[in-house]
Amino acid sequence: MQDWFGLPGDSSIRGYLPGKEEFKAHPEWFALRRDGTRDENMVCMSSTGMIAHFVARVKAEARAGKAYSAFAPDDGMPRCYCGGCQKLANGFDGYGSNDRDPLVEASMSNEWFHFVDAVLDEVNKEFPDHKIATNGYANRDIPPELPFFNRRRNLVVMFANICACTLHAYDDPHCWQMRRQGQMLQQWSRLCDKVWLYDYNYTMLVSKFTITPMVHRLRRNIPLLKQWGALGFHDQDEADWMLTGIPTRLVRAALEWDTRTDVDALLADFYARWFGRAAAPMKAYYDALESAFANCSVHGHEEVVLNSIYTPTVVGELRSAIEQAERRAQADSEKSHVNLERRMFDYLRDYVAMEAAKRECRFVSAAGFAEGLLQRQKELNAISPFFGYEPYPTYGPDWEAKRMHELAAKTDGPQGKLVALLPEAARAHPDPSDDGRYERWQDPGFDDSRWQKLLTTRGWDTQGFTDAQGHSYRGLMWYRLTVDVPADVGGKSIWLFAPAVVNEAWVWVNGQYAGHRAHSMPWFRPESVELDITPMIRPGRRNQITFRVLNNVDVFGASGIYERMFLYGH
Incomplete structure (x- = not known):
């Protein structure tokens, strides 16, 4: 696809923008930030001056013999807040956006594709076959609502909807995220006959590098892409085959070459030969x-969802199968190939053990398991460079080991000593109408006996707050917990620590307001809450702690409190 139409990668727009002199002379050509300053790396999409500049720049490429031009804004959520661009905007929420501050994450498709379409229209008057490639990504992934859009059919769109669930197929009735991505792709294909998919050949965009095979998904998705009219694909690669296992790699390659591939026959041949x-x-x-x-x-695309998948039953089935395979393997090649799978299973087993240690606040043990994962990666990489390789280590085992050591320092180290673990389960109740703070659900004497119990070691998504289509509850949830604080904590300051809370939290201790953790999107970890509660705590007595949590993003997979909380003193 790159050779045919170019790759409109992040920040490729910078190669087309005017220079610093034009920025000084014509600041109105550039995007207006929310704070009133101008962004020299982003266009004002309603500026006729900037459109004229891009027309001249693209025409120069056409005269030089190029068949296409390719550009896209910086990564993130760039936009222009000027009146002209806001008039073009349709005000739609972006895919996976939050409604705490919706303007920041609102769709910018109308503004951006108005700009690209205006440039293309003018260029095609002189060069009727020249094409412009850009990306439908981030706040531009939703198809625009523009009259007479792409009239000359020379627009090329690289579609990249990275917020969607990566576990299910487009036609899975229980996954609204993938169904919606499929609907967006189909609409893009109606608007544009040159759409291709920027995809990932690994499952978790944030991962601890456990195995997540996806044959079930690929065998349904890739034929649908062809059916809907997509031209092809450009897969971002992590050249680490332990993330999916060899069968997924094999099936992806075969289906991308020929969507009519008999997947069952292909796999039967692979298992027998390998x-x-x-x-x-x-x-x-x-x-x-x-x-x-x-x-x-x-549903999700980060590893926070995996604890609900790697259950004891599943791990037991895997252990039984791998042990049986080890007994059956006889030839050296068979033993070698099974040994590779055994090492990948041992990695998964230790990841599950690390997560169990985290749930029990055994942070030194959890750090040891995380460091063990790093060692196992090195051992796999020594066998083959296609295993244990981390080109994009975001919140990986090294980050987790560091975080666990930091928590250990608070609970049994130089930063403090553990005072008490908060219960794993809390009394909890949703508050869709925001009644709780007026009815004083935070007061110690409030009767929560009819509230249900929620685990604080996983999000509420998997605890009865997701519907049959995969929509998780968006809104407020209250958690009430009681904890006995020892009498011998005199002289220490007592701190409450919640390692992971999505997206915003308010806290009361014994009915007294303790503090607020500001809204933060879940992709920016750690999502911790840490408060000095010394004035409110009652040593030697039972204490009541209340959290009011807002989660207004339903594409992360772990809503609310999802890691065990504790009190520490220092």
């Missing part, structure tokens, strides 16, 4: 993993 006598148990191993992901009720 594992030999161990083929049957290794097929059972991957079937168990595929089934766990295909049938899971969680």
